[in-house]
Structures are given as structure tokens and as C-alpha cells.
Amino acid sequence: MKFKGISMEKALVISNLKLYYYTSAGVVKAVDDISFHLEKGETLGLVGESGCGKTTTGFAILGMPTPPGKIAGGKVIIDDEDITTFSETELRKKIRWKKISMVFQGAMNCLTPVYTVGNLMMETYLEHRKEASNEEAYERIIKYLNLVGLSDDIYKRYPHELSGGMKQRVVIATALFLEPQIVILDEPTTGLDVVVQAQILNLIKELKQKLSISSLFITHDLATEAEIADRICVMYAGKIMEIGTNEQIYGREKLHPYTEKLLGATPLLHKKVNELYFIPGVPPDLINPPKGCMFYDRCHVRMDICKEEGPSIKEIEPGHSIACWRYK
Amino acid sequence: MEKNNDFLLEVKNLKKWFPTQHGLSALFLKEKTYVRAVDGISFSVKRGETFCIIGESGSGKTTTGKMIMRLLEPTDGDIIFNGKNVSHIKGDELKEYRRNVQMIFQDPYASMNPRFKIKQVLAEPLVIHKIGDSKKYRDENSKKLLESVKVTPAEEFMDRFPHMLSGGQRQRVSIARGVSLSPALIVADEPVSMIDLSTRAEILAMMKSLKRDFGLTYIYITHDLSTARYFADTIAVMYLGKIVEIGNADDIVDNPIHPYTRVLINAVCEPLPGKVKKMKEINIKGEIPSAAKIPPGCRFHTRCVFADEDCKTFPEPDLMDIGNGHYHSCRRSDDLPKFKF
Numbered sequence: 021m022k023f024k025g026i027s028m029e030k031a032l033v034i035s036n037l038k039l040y041y042y043t044s045a046g047v048v049k050a051v052d053d054i055s056f057h058l059e060k061g062e063t064l065g066l067v068g069e070s071g072c073g074k075t076t077t078g079f080a081i082l083g084m085p086t087p088p089g090k091i092a093g094g095k096v097i098i099d100d101e102d103i104t105t106f107s108e109t110e111l112r113k114k115i116r117w118k119k120i121s122m123v124f125q126g127a128m129n130c131l132t133p134v135y136t137v138g139n140l141m142m143e144t145y146l147e148h149r150k151e152a153s154n155e156e157a158y159e160r161i162i163k164y165l166n167l168v169g170l171s172d173d174i175y176k177r178y179p180h181e182l183s184g185g186m187k188q189r190v191v192i193a194t195a196l197f198l199e200p201q202i203v204i205l206d207e208p209t210t211g212l213d214v215v216v217q218a219q220i221l222n223l224i225k226e227l228k229q230k231l232s233i234s235s236l237f238i239t240h241d242l243a244t245e246a247e248i249a250d251r252i253c254v255m256y257a258g259k260i261m262e263i264g265t266n267e268q269i270y271g272r273e274k275l276h277p278y279t280e281k282l283l284g285a286t287p288l289l290h291k292k293v294n295e296l297y298f299i300p301g302v303p304p305d306l307i308n309p310p311k312g313c314m315f316y317d318r319c320h321v322r323m324d325i326c327k328e329e330g331p332s333i334k335e336i337e338p339g340h341s342i343a344c345w346r347y348k
Numbered sequence: 349m350e351k352n353n354d355f356l357l358e359v360k361n362l363k364k365w366f367p368t369q370h371g372l373s374a375l376f377l378k379e380k381t382y383v384r385a386v387d388g389i390s391f392s393v394k395r396g397e398t399f400c401i402i403g404e405s406g407s408g409k410t411t412t413g414k415m416i417m418r419l420l421e422p423t424d425g426d427i428i429f430n431g432k433n434v435s436h437i438k439g440d441e442l443k444e445y446r447r448n449v450q451m452i453f454q455d456p457y458a459s460m461n462p463r464f465k466i467k468q469v470l471a472e473p474l475v476i477h478k479i480g481d482s483k484k485y486r487d488e489n490s491k492k493l494l495e496s497v498k499v500t501p502a503e504e505f506m507d508r509f510p511h512m513l514s515g516g517q518r519q520r521v522s523i524a525r526g527v528s529l530s531p532a533l534i535v536a537d538e539p540v541s542m543i544d545l546s547t548r549a550e551i552l553a554m555m556k557s558l559k560r561d562f563g564l565t566y567i568y569i570t571h572d573l574s575t576a577r578y579f580a581d582t583i584a585v586m587y588l589g590k591i592v593e594i595g596n597a598d599d600i601v602d603n604p605i606h607p608y609t610r611v612l613i614n615a616v617c618e619p620l621p622g623k624v625k626k627m628k629e630i631n632i633k634g635e636i637p638s639a640a641k642i643p644p645g646c647r648f649h650t651r652c653v654f655a656d657e658d659c660k661t662f663p664e665p666d667l668m669d670i671g672n673g674h675y676h677s678c679r680r681s682d683d684l685p686k687f688k689f
Contacts, residue, residue, distance in 0.1 A: 214571060214572075214615040215404060218615035218617070219630055222627050241617070242545075242619045244617045246624075247624065249624065266621055266622075266623075270622075282546065283619055284549075285549040286619045287549075288574065288620075289573055289601060289613065290601065296549035297549060299547075300550070302514065
């Protein structure tokens with residue numbers, strides 16, 4: 021594992037990114053001032069409960085916040101260019117699917133039922149590569165279908181003829197076949213059976229080695245993240261609580277109280293426990309966020325200062341940053 | 349041998365076959381074809397135990413739950429509840445049976461009438477079974493139930509509509525509705541699979557304490573082995589409509605025999621370091637066959653990496669006892685490598 025300081029090339033840098041939803045009830049700070057980077061060839065895991073802003077971060081990186089959301093500040097830097105300044109046309113021409121692609125949550129259930137897999141992929145390919153011929157596109161599609169472990173005849177099949185695992189493979193192939201540098205995978209294994217889930221995880225690991233792409237793996241499940249992510253970034257209520265390497269997080273030595281609680285709520289199969297921990301309470305209201313630390317209400321080791329002032333994220337050891345007053 | 353009345357529920361050779369032809373074609377075609385969703389399963393549930401049925405989608409676990417609930421009529425076999433055969437009861441008898449057996453569904457968003465207030469949701473079982481005639485009694489009862497599942501302040505939540513509650517709160521209300529008639533048995537079909545991780549553990553812990561308070565017996569249907577180990581006493585592993593292995597929860601997880609159980613256990617992700625560089629070992633081929641075309645011989649042989657010629661042709665093995673209440677149905681169990689995780 022490379023730490024900060026040993027310079028590695030960065031595939032993507034997010035700095036002070038904010039994405040707010042401007043609703044009639046008020047401004048929802050869904051993603052509030054987050055910074056992280058993605059190194060070339062690494063998988064960064066983004067975890068958190070539902071509503072913590074994981075998916076919103078993914079959309080923000082692609083420059084397509086869902087209305088009434090707007091990017092309210094910050095930078096998304098890829099190849100020395102800040103893509104938040106790009107226009108919609110520029111984003112479509114230069115960024116989406118060429119440099120960054122995304123496997124959307126539940127995308128496997130949204131494949132157009134009247135298109136064959138081939139039609140579907142062909143349309144995407146030709147839209148992004150206007151100059152390409154049909155033969156070239158066909159070859160590329162077959163190459164990537166094979167790469168994700170599907171046979172050539174899938175090209176002529178309709179989505180309803182495929183199983184969940186096969187559909188997810190088609191979606192992954194579609195995200196990869198324009199050869200982007202970065203792939204955002206949003207809950208790619210949720211809703212699949214355990215066995216299929218493990219097979220898809222193996223596939224993603226294999227593709228990572230073969231294609232050396234950088235990826236952002238979004239999930240709510242810390243157990244899945246342990247299998248796939250080189251580094252983990254824990255989000256809570258729109259903010260980053262902790263970033264650390266796989267060993268640092270799952271080694272469980274120094275942790276943010278939230279990460280500690282999340283890990284405690286994830287059952288281990290081979291260790292019999294009598295009680296599982298849970299996190300009492302609910303995440304804060306993002307329209308009127310608390311003044312201090314976002315996790316104050318649910319924290320088991322809170323102090324007086326936590327209520328007054330939110331902690332900033334600070335590096336406590338190489339490659340490991342925590343936003344908690346306990347580590348100041 | 350334990351005495352018969354130790355068992356709250358006994359299921360004997362239970363089957364549910366769905367015909368695949370309907371209407372005229374069903375009359376004229378000589379050979380009828382069926383989807384054999386549940387294909388002859390037997391098990392017994394002790395009083396006060398948590399019995400877990402685990403399997404992939406399509407393994408027949410929900411169909412089994414629905415048959416126990418008598419939402420589906422069994423094609424063949426017996427369901428014996430409290431010493432009484434309930435597999436084909438009707439009318440008042442069935443209503444009385446359902447008072448004793450309740451179900452918690454997977455989706456807390458879909459299992460509640462959106463136009464009912466929470467107090468109406470909770471009073472509905474009492475109305476159906478004509479328990480307590482005054483509104484006041486029913487409101488009091490709803491309040492008590494909400495408090496027992498920790499949806500507080502109860503007075504406030506009673507007048508809310510389901511859409512005003514979070515997923516976790518709704519599932520608690522479903523559980524409260526499940527226990528409202530003080531049933532003996534609750535069939536919980538994936539009760540936490542749609543709940544956020546941070547509250548999942550809380551709901552399971554609450555279900556455990558309700559079990560103590562109300563003297564419940566659970567049938568817990570899930571695909572998630574790690575919660576099953578925490579929550580269940582006995583685990584039955586289903587594959588394509590049959591139980592392939594059954595035993596004490598710890599035995600099943602630590603010492604699985606059947607190749608399918610092994611695959612399920614190896615496939616579980618655990619939050620431990622040092623797994624990124626390694627591939628997961630998944631000893632299984634292909635995908636689950638259709639329940640309309642169950643393979644001959646051992647039904648798992650098409651996907652099993654240990655299967656030999658005999659597995660394809662020999663009649664399907666019955667469950668074999670290996671002691672301590674642990675049964676499995678693999679005829680090659682002696683030739684299998686030692687299980688490691």
C-alpha cells in the first residue's frame with residue numbers, strides 16, 4: 021500500500037466538493053465539503069448508511085446532480101482539469117464514459133426490455149464514438165462481453181432472458197467498453213444472491229488486475245468493502261468521517277466512533293456473538309444540521325466540545341485521516 | 349427420542365407444485381408439467397426455538413413460509429401444528445389457526461395499507477378476530493404494542509401514516525402487528541434485508557427480546573448466513589425445493605458437509621482485513637436450474653464440483669444423520685476435502 025508522501029499518480033482529486041439540494045423546505049446539504057483522491061489503479065470504497073450522500077457524490081463527480089441539486093462549490097480534478105467548470109456538452113463529449121463511467125444502482129433492472137443486449141451496447145458505443153463503424157463496435161462489444169465472462173450469443177439476447185448476475189455483467193461491460201480511466205460502481209452487488217454477489221466481486225477484482233482501472237466502489241456494506249477496496253472512505257450525513265487503508269480500518273485499532281459502531285453492527289460469520297451492536301437514533305436533519313459534530317447525537321464517546329464545534333478531518337497516521345475530537 | 353408435544357410445528361414431506369399449463373392446453377396435454385417449488389421437505393420446530401430456512405432466490409424458502417402460514421395450499425404432505433394437522437383446514441378453523449401463526453414480510457413499505465393510520469394498522473388484527481369491542485381498548489393495545497417495539501412516543505406515532513415513518517420504524521410496526529394477537533409462531537420472511545445496517549442489528553435484538561417476553565417461536569427465512577448464525581438455533585439449507593442440510597446453527601456454519609452449504613458459507617463477505625488481493629473461492633458451476641426442470645439424480649449435481657457419474661444417475665439421497673441433530677444429503681460426503689474457510 022502506498023501512503024501519502026510516496027507520490028503516486030492521482031487519477032481523480034475531489035476538493036471541498038459541495039452538492040446541495042435546493043428544495044422548498046430549505047437547502048439540503050447532501051454532500052458538504054468533502055475532499056479525497058483516487059490513485060491510479062486503486063479501488064476506493066465509499067461506505068455509509070442510506071442518505072449519507074454516497075450516491076450523490078458519485079453523481080457530483082459525473083457532473084450530473086439530480087434536480088433540484090446543484091454543485092455548490094469545490095473541484096473535481098481529472099487530468100489537471102476541473103470538470104465542474106465544464107458545460108453539459110463538454111461533459112458529454114469529453115468526460116462521461118470516456119474518462120469516467122458509472123454502474124448505476126439497480127441498473128441491471130433498468131435495461132430496456134425491447135432492446136437486445138447488442139442493440140443496447142451498440143447504441144451507447146456509437147453515441148460516444150460517432151466515427152466508429154458498426155463492425156468495430158461489434159468487435160469491441162464482443163470483446164468486453166467475453167471479458168466479463170459472458171459468451172458471444174448474449175449479444176442477441178433480451179434482458180428478460182438473462183439472470184440477475186448476467187444482467188449485472190452486461191451493465192459492467194457497458195461501463196467499461198469505452199475504456200474509461202475511472203469507474204464508479206454504485207451498489208453493484210446489492211440485490212444479488214450471495215453466491216452471485218461473490219462471483220461479481222471476483223469479476224471486479226479480476227478486471228481491476230487486467231485493465232488497471234481506478235474505481236470508486238459505493239456500498240452500505242462494510243463486509244463487501246473489505247473484499248474489494250484498497251482504501252475506505254466512511255461518510256456520514258454528507259461529510260467524510262474517516263479515510264484509511266483496508267488494513268487500518270479492518271484492523272480496528274484506531275477508528276472513528278461511527279466506523280467502530282458500523283463494524284460492530286456487521287455480524288461476523290465465524291465468530292459467535294451474543295449481542296450485536298447497533299447505532300441508536302437517526303442521522304441528523306440535513307436542512308438544519310447540528311452546529312457541532314454531525315455524529316454527536318448518536319456517539320458513545322462524545323465530549324462537550326463535540327456539541328459546539330465540528331471537527332475537521334486530520335491525518336493521524338500515514339494514509340489514515342479521522343474527523344473526531346478524540347484524535348486531536 | 350423427544351416427546352411429540354415438544355414440537356410446535358412439524359412439517360412432513362411437504363410439497364408445492366405449481367402447474368405450468370392453464371386453461372384448455374392443460375386439458376388436452378397428456379403430460380402435465382409442474383414447477384416444483386417445494387419438493388418434499390420435512391422438519392420439526394421446537395417450542396421457543398428460532399428455526400432458520402436459508403437458500404438462494406428460487407430455492408423455495410418463501411413458498412415454504414407461505415404454506416406454513418396457509419397462504420398457499422400444500423400440494424402434498426402434512427403441516428402439523430400443536431399436534432393437529434392443519435394442511436387442509438378451512439373457514440373458522442383456518443381463521444383460528446392464523447391467530448396462532450403470524451407473518452412478518454420482507455418489504456415494510458408494501459405490507460401496510462398507506463391509507464391506514466398506524467393505530468388502525470395495529471388494530472386491524474383485533475378487528476378481524478373480534479377482540480375487544482371498544483375503540484379505547486384497541487387504542488390502548490396499539491399504544492402498548494408500539495412501546496414494546498420501541499416506536500416512541502407511542503401517542504405521536506399512532507396518528508401517523510406509514511409514509512411518515514422510516515423503513516426501520518415501519519418494520520417495527522409490522523413486527524408489533526405480528527405479535528398483536530399473541531401468536532405462538534411467527535414466520536419472518538427476510539425481515540431485515542431491506543433495513544439499513546445500523547438499525548438491522550437493533551431490530552434483530554428486539555425480535556430476540558420479544559421472543560422472550562411473548563414466548564414466541566420463529567421461523568426465520570433469509571439468504572444471509574451471518575445474521576442467521578446470530579439469530580437462529582437451527583438452520584435448514586434449501587436448494588431447489590429440498591433441504592440439503594439441516595442442523596444446529598453452529599454446526600452448519602463451522603462444519604458444513606454438503607457442497608452447497610460450503611459454497612454459501614465461502615461466499616459470505618466478512619469485515620476483516622487482508623482480503624483484497626485474494627479471489628474468493630466459489631466452488632460452484634453455472635446458475636440455479638429452473639424448478640420446472642429439476643435435474644435427475646442429486647439435484648445439485650449440475651453445479652457441484654465434486655459430483656461423479658453416480659451423482660447423476662443414482663436416486664436422490666435422503667437426509668443422512670451424522671449425529672447431534674445434523675443431517676445432510678450428499679452421498680459423497682466421505683470423499684469431500686476437509687472444509688476450510
